[in-house]
Amino acid sequence: MKLFTASTAATLLAITATAHPVKRQAAVTDADILQYALTLEHLENTFYKGAVSSMSEADFLKAGFSSAYYNNLLYITHDEEQHVELLTSALMTAGAKPVAACTYDFPYTDPKSFVTLASVLEGVGVSAYLGAAGLINSTAYLGVAGSILVTESLHTSVQRFNLNEIAPANPYGTALGLNPVYTLAAAFITACPSTNVALPVMAFPTLTATQGIPAAPGISFTFSVKGSLPSTFFVVFVSGLSTTSVVPSMQGDMIAAVIPATAMGQTYVFLSKSSTNTTLADSMILYGPAIIEVTPPAPTFDLSEH
Numbered sequence: 001m002k003l004f005t006a007s008t009a010a011t012l013l014a015i016t017a018t019a020h021p022v023k024r025q026a027a028v029t030d031a032d033i034l035q036y037a038l039t040l041e042h043l044e045n046t047f048y049k050g051a052v053s054s055m056s057e058a059d060f061l062k063a064g065f066s067s068a069y070y071n072n073l074l075y076i077t078h079d080e081e082q083h084v085e086l087l088t089s090a091l092m093t094a095g096a097k098p099v100a101a102c103t104y105d106f107p108y109t110d111p112k113s114f115v116t117l118a119s120v121l122e123g124v125g126v127s128a129y130l131g132a133a134g135l136i137n138s139t140a141y142l143g144v145a146g147s148i149l150v151t152e153s154l155h156t157s158v159q160r161f162n163l164n165e166i167a168p169a170n171p172y173g174t175a176l177g178l179n180p181v182y183t184l185a186a187a188f189i190t191a192c193p194s195t196n197v198a199l200p201v202m203a204f205p206t207l208t209a210t211q212g213i214p215a216a217p218g219i220s221f222t223f224s225v226k227g228s229l230p231s232t233f234f235v236v237f238v239s240g241l242s243t244t245s246v247v248p249s250m251q252g253d254m255i256a257a258v259i260p261a262t263a264m265g266q267t268y269v270f271l272s273k274s275s276t277n278t279t280l281a282d283s284m285i286l287y288g289p290a291i292i293e294v295t296p297p298a299p300t301f302d303l304s305e306h
């Protein structure tokens with residue numbers, strides 16, 4: 001059919017995350033974090049296995065991807081299976097009952113839309129591990145989480161490079177909290193076994209990016225929501241180590257915001273009750289995240305520094 005753009009993936013990602021609400025627990029424990037990580041790894045494992053069992057190397061070649069890409073894809077599929085096995089055994093060792101895989105609905109239709117979605121999902125995986133790292137108490141678990149994070153980041157690179165996106169678009173990774181990540185993951189989860197332990201997470205209402213790609217700093221970008229909005233709110237761009245609040249303008253039902261210079265590469269966008277350029281607390285979030293892909297400016301560096 002048609003060319004699949006990153007905006008399509010963003011839209012797909014934004015599809016009604018009607019949540020699969022799970023009860024909030026009092027305090028997050030290291031075991032909760034491992035269960036959360038395993039929940040994401042099950043999702044990725046099923047995602048890649050579905051792709052390699054429904055599309056052949058010839059399908060990828062026909063869609064313009066190389067044999068080298070396809071070979072990398074098989075390694076990525078292997079990696080995700082290993083991640084599931086490692087976290088499962090770590091939880092069993094810790095005396096917990098590891099969560100089982102859920103059922104999912106991944107809205108890709110061909111190799112191109114699959115790779116686009118894979119790129120976004122891997123980026124979310126990296127953000128999830130980076131955000132969770134700060135919550136983990138056990139240095140042993142932190143080491144394992146860091147080790148998985150590195151590999152998820154390599155996967156992100158492979159997908160981005162093969163979409164002709166700049167792989168290292170931002171000098172820094174972007175951390176996302178448990179609830180924003182769950183908001184994105186929930187959009188793909190249709191049902192989970194009732195025997196799975198309840199995670200201490202909840203999904204926020206959906207923010208949809210309604211505009212084409214690629215986005216760039218300085219460009220006005222539009223979003224939409226299904227629910228109501230307070231008279232004052234802010235559009236918050238979270239990218240790398242930067243959080244930047246922008247005052248929106250309404251264009252009919254659309255929320256327009258100018259993309260700030262701090263947004264580079266895969267960027268998470270929220271609607272917030274208050275303006276912040278530091279930490280976006282969960283209690284401030286009204287909608288989101290939506291995901292947009294922002295083309296970074298040309299690279300600069302100073303050769304006289306060496």
Ligand SMILES: *[C@@H]1O[C@H](CO)[C@@H](O)[C@H](O)[C@H]1NC(C)=O
Nearest residue numbers: 027028029030033135136137
């Ligand atoms: C880490 O330890 C602190 C203090 O004991 C506790 O409040 C917190 O819940 C722990 N976090 C995790 C993720 O286990």
Ligand SMILES: *[C@@H]1O[C@H](CO)[C@@H](O)[C@H](O)[C@H]1NC(C)=O
Nearest residue numbers: 244245246260274275276277
């Ligand atoms: C965040 O930065 C923008 C300009 O980049 C500024 O207009 C806004 O007032 C700042 N918000 C806060 C809470 O500092």
